Amino acid sequence: MAAAKVALLLLLAAIGCNAAPAPEACQRLAKRLPTKNLHEIFGEWVLVWSVSDFHVGQDLLRNLTSSHVEFKLHADNKTIEYNEKNTFSNSCTSYFINLTAPSDDAEHHTWTIHSIRLEKNGVEVEYNDTGDVEFYESCDDCLLMTYKSSRMKFLLSYRKEGSHRDVEQHKVAHDDNKKLAECLGVPHDKPFIYDGVTGLPL
């Protein structure tokens, strides 16, 4: 009895210290997208909210003005083409990425970055990084994912092109986004928040 009480107090103290969300909240928010529902990710998306766990990523997000991604499945069903276009105040970047599925038949796939081509202001630049991508369950016209490179992790929240201008609607999701960031160990004090008006990269 006494031991149980001490254990409970220690548990409460631990929760109080790092202010982690309750495990139930993480179970509700951090739900990986089942591989059988992968079709939900294909199409074009606009970034509305994002955070990173490393200062280099946070600097990129601070300068970002808009970001657009497209996901397409290759005919082999094992490769996802992941094209990302970003605009910054005075430049733009495009990433052309191929993701490959793991060989196992897991319920939730972690997609490995197989190759990346980077263009800055339309000119190809040398770029070489490793990493992976995981998708999470989200609302109907939403896409939620993590991008983990060798140095840092991003949590990225997208809306379908078309509903990306409804900034008031995006705000409704901010609390859940922040809690999910905490569950995944990503600080959320320096988020990118799309303003709903900046034009999308062409």
Ligand SMILES: *[C@@H]1O[C@H](CO)[C@@H](O)[C@H](O)[C@H]1NC(C)=O
């Ligand atoms: C962000 O913008 C500032 C000011 O224009 C610039 O000094 C800095 O290099 C930029 N950082 C990145 C990562 O683009």
Ligand SMILES: *[C@@H]1O[C@H](CO)[C@@H](O)[C@H](O)[C@H]1NC(C)=O
């Ligand atoms: C890919 O998936 C589609 C739909 O499930 C299927 O019709 C097609 O045969 C698959 N192609 C390969 C190469 O497995």
Ligand SMILES: *[C@@H]1O[C@H](CO)[C@@H](O)[C@H](O)[C@H]1NC(C)=O
């Ligand atoms: C991705 O795969 C396609 C088809 O195999 C290929 O044409 C393209 O060059 C690849 N992209 C990169 C960035 O390697």
Ligand SMILES: *[C@@H]1O[C@H](CO)[C@@H](O)[C@H](O)[C@H]1NC(C)=O
């Ligand atoms: C990319 O980096 C990996 C690991 O550091 C290395 O093995 C590979 O040769 C590099 N590729 C290029 C094209 O630089």
